[in-house]
Amino acid sequence: MVVIPHKAPDGDAIGSSLALMHLLDKADVPTHVVVEDAFPYFLDFLPGAENIIIWDKNKAEAETLIQYADCIISSDYGQLSRCGKLEKYVRANPCLKIMIDHHPHPETESYDFLFHDVASSSTCELVFLFYEQFFSDIALDKSIATCIYTGLVTDTGCFRHALRPQTFDTASALLKTGIETEHIITKIFDVNTPQRLKLLGFCLNEKMVILPEYKTAYIHLSGEELRSFGVKKGDTEGIVNYTLSIEGIIFGAFFYEREDGTTKISFRSKSTFPANEFSSRFFDGGGHRNAAGGQYVGPVNLAVKHFLKCLPQYKSVLESLHL
Ligand SMILES: [Mn+2]
Incomplete structure (x- = not known):
């Protein structure tokens, strides 16, 4: 077996x-x-x-x-x-x-x-x-x-x-x-390494963008940034969840560039917002309603650009949801 x-x-x-x-x-x-x-x-x-x-x-x-x-x-x-x-x-x-x-x-x-x-x-x-x-x-x-x-x-x-x-x-x-x-x-x-905590600090301090009009927050990291922190497998795990810990935020995303130059994205949502539907429509992904994954063939800045272009299609849904 x-x-x-x-x-x-x-x-x-x-x-x-x-x-x-x-x-x-x-x-x-x-x-x-x-x-x-x-x-x-x-x-x-x-x-x-x-x-x-x-x-x-x-x-x-x-x-x-x-x-x-x-x-x-x-x-x-x-x-x-x-x-x-x-x-x-x-x-x-x-x-x-x-x-x-x-x-x-x-x-x-x-x-x-x-x-x-x-x-x-x-x-x-x-x-x-x-x-x-x-x-x-x-x-x-x-x-x-x-x-x-x-x-x-x-x-x-x-x-x-x-x-x-x-x-x-x-x-x-x-x-x-x-x-x-x-x-x-x-x-x-409780398995943080000093590098992982520093990476998290960097993400929250310098790489997080909050879009109150969309009740959305996202974090994005380039391959260069990941390398500079000596990131290893699992180190970026869970960072996306910090976006949803902000009061009033319903949709969160975490983008990072992979070694092959493509971008991996984690989506999280609250309430009935369909993160999986969003990901399957725009980022070749899927998963659960409140936790989904996706990808983009291209560097992180273009992935974020695409995200910002797609987000308005869900504005009314996001506006209608309250926590
Ligand atoms: Mn599972």
Whole structure:
């Protein structure tokens, strides 16, 4: 069995994949986690993280595992293209394919079995329901619980959004295994390096633009600026959320230039503003209503220019929303 989180994996993708690995291993189904690219360093503490096979670093092993898998699980995405360069190997293997995910618009035709619910806080919450439904005879242990809890806290911003009663039922069951929640939170969130804090200060002080007439704020970083701060993977994670912490701001964006000269954008919104719709219309992206990603083929200044050109189309929607 092979579990594949989406490319550029986050806490929910890695947490859910490792939880599935531990669970299936306990059920005597040998399972590997294979991912296209590296995951953020702050997830290194997760039990089993050292066993994840990263295609970027170990192509032969990753490709062989996918080629000979008798079952492949997509964890935390509903479109096969989201596993990146691994997509063609997954498609080439006609084995059973399972999707466990909470993103809108699942590509149902590529899967044999869907465990999918957009109302779920996270894929990790769904992994817990998957466990309850199919593996409840296996004892939940601290390793599984730590991985699932990580996805819960990262996808809900520490239980701030996307919550439903089952989210807390899940958290409650996890806590009963004796996991150390404070330790988990410290490992995930208290991992600033001096450079990262300086980068954040620079973003807030010099690179943030507030557009009160659009209830919007955005931060933009050029490749040059990123290099000057010695930024590594994961360092820009979460910076976008500062835009929404401003009173009255409903829509926030964070732009940064990638090494290939294209621009990656993170969108966040409050209330019913559809960040995913905005991103899919103008920035070749998608995601959740309140948290979406996108991209722009060009440098950051042109991406921002495009953003400012598109924003007026949503002015009336933004004006109509109140917090
Ligand atoms: Mn997720």
